[in-house]
Amino acid sequence: MVSAALALIGLLVSLYLWLWKIGLLGALACGDGACERVQLSPYAQIAGIPVAFFGVVGYLGILVASLAGLQDRLVHRRWPTDAILVLAGIGVAFSGYLTYLEAAVIHAWCRWCIVSAIIIVVIFGAAIAGRMGWERESVSR
Amino acid sequence: MAGQLKPFYIGLALVAVAGAALIYMARRPGSETTVAQTAPGPVDLGDYEGHVMGSDSAPVTIIEYADFECPACAQFAILTGPDVKQRLVATGRVRWIFRDFPLEGHRNSMPAHHAAQCAGEQGKFWEMHDQIFFNHGRWVTERRPERPLRDLAAATGIDMRRYDDCMSSGRYMDRLNQLRADAAARGIGSTPTFDIGNRRVSGALLYDDLKKLVDSAAAAK
Numbered sequence: 636m637v638s639a640a641l642a643l644i645g646l647l648v649s650l651y652l653w654l655w656k657i658g659l660l661g662a663l664a665c666g667d668g669a670c671e672r673v674q675l676s677p678y679a680q681i682a683g684i685p686v687a688f689f690g691v692v693g694y695l696g697i698l699v700a701s702l703a704g705l706q707d708r709l710v711h712r713r714w715p716t717d718a719i720l721v722l723a724g725i726g727v728a729f730s731g732y733l734t735y736l737e738a739a740v741i742h743a744w745c746r747w748c749i750v751s752a753i754i755i756v757v758i759f760g761a762a763i764a765g766r767m768g769w770e771r772e773s774v775s776r
Numbered sequence: 777m778a779g780q781l782k783p784f785y786i787g788l789a790l791v792a793v794a795g796a797a798l799i800y801m802a803r804r805p806g807s808e809t810t811v812a813q814t815a816p817g818p819v820d821l822g823d824y825e826g827h828v829m830g831s832d833s834a835p836v837t838i839i840e841y842a843d844f845e846c847p848a849c850a851q852f853a854i855l856t857g858p859d860v861k862q863r864l865v866a867t868g869r870v871r872w873i874f875r876d877f878p879l880e881g882h883r884n885s886m887p888a889h890h891a892a893q894c895a896g897e898q899g900k901f902w903e904m905h906d907q908i909f910f911n912h913g914r915w916v917t918e919r920r921p922e923r924p925l926r927d928l929a930a931a932t933g934i935d936m937r938r939y940d941d942c943m944s945s946g947r948y949m950d951r952l953n954q955l956r957a958d959a960a961a962r963g964i965g966s967t968p969t970f971d972i973g974n975r976r977v978s979g980a981l982l983y984d985d986l987k988k989l990v991d992s993a994a995a996a997k
Contacts, residue, residue, distance in 0.1 A: 640788060
């Protein structure tokens with residue numbers, strides 16, 4: 636449930652940044668222009684695809700896996716937790732790289748990116764806890 | 777289990793709807809509240825009007841107050857600028873005036889504005905304007921932006937010896953400081969800001985929104 640709720644918030648944040656990047660929104664609600672600076676930097680896209688779009692896809696995947704894991708017939712299956720773990724792991728690594736770029740290369744902090752980084756770390760932590768709980772449950776069964 | 781989760785699903789749906797609504801509300805730049813102000817009177821900057829593009833007989837004049845380091849200004853220049861030039865300025869419908877407004881907190885603004893003034897001295901302001909905005913990432917976060925700005929100036933085809941003389945003399949610093957003070961005195965609180973006829977709008981306007989304001993200003997004449 637924690638993963639699903641956080642993935643939804645992360646999805647909305649990524650969607651907001653992606654829609655801004657492709658020119659569908661007005662000024663970013665960021666305050667000091669740092670978000671725009673990060674979003675307009677050369678690091679805000681990979682192979683022509685906005686970085687925020689990867690966030691949209693990743694969070695959507697985590698949301699779907701989280702909701703799947705809540706279903707009666709899947710609640711004792713391992714794959715939803717594993718899927719969240721893998722997606723969140725990739726997300727943590729990617730967010731770590733982007734946070735490094737903000738700190739050391741771009742010299743600007745995008746608040747929405749930081750929110751997203753915190754969300755993905757918490758989801759990853761929750762997925763690890765969920766996986767450990769699942770292992771304990773398997774042993775006791 | 778499914779029944780127990782019902783409140784959770786309802787909460788999740790409410791968050792999704794609220795988030796989507798907030799994103800939807802953010803979709804239009806230049807809301808009605810920002811359009812409502814009336815532009816102030818003429819500027820007292822001697823003969824200097826700003827960097828002008830377009831016909832003197834165009835029915836609508838737009839004054840843009842912009843800062844080269846401002847990301848929203850770059851967004852406007854990149855996304856909307858080309859359409860403005862081709863569809864409004866080149867067709868004689870708009871006379872466009874660019875006023876430098878290098879913001880205090882932007883460390884690299886002043887060198888960029890000075891570089892553009894130096895290129896303008898050789899008749900290449902708009903070329904340098906585009907180089908600066910279209911290559912924002914190359915200089916805006918640099919601790920010493922002079923070198924990348926010089927590379928951008930060279931790309932406009934100007935005489936670099938004259939450019940270097942101009943940059944080292946700092947001869948446009950007074951003008952830029954005056955423009956900054958003037959914009960602040962006019963109540964410009966953010967960049968980019970546009971005075972379109974007697975209306976003032978802020979934000980990285982999309983072309984369609986700008987066009988509506990131009991049509992409205994032309995109709996009011």
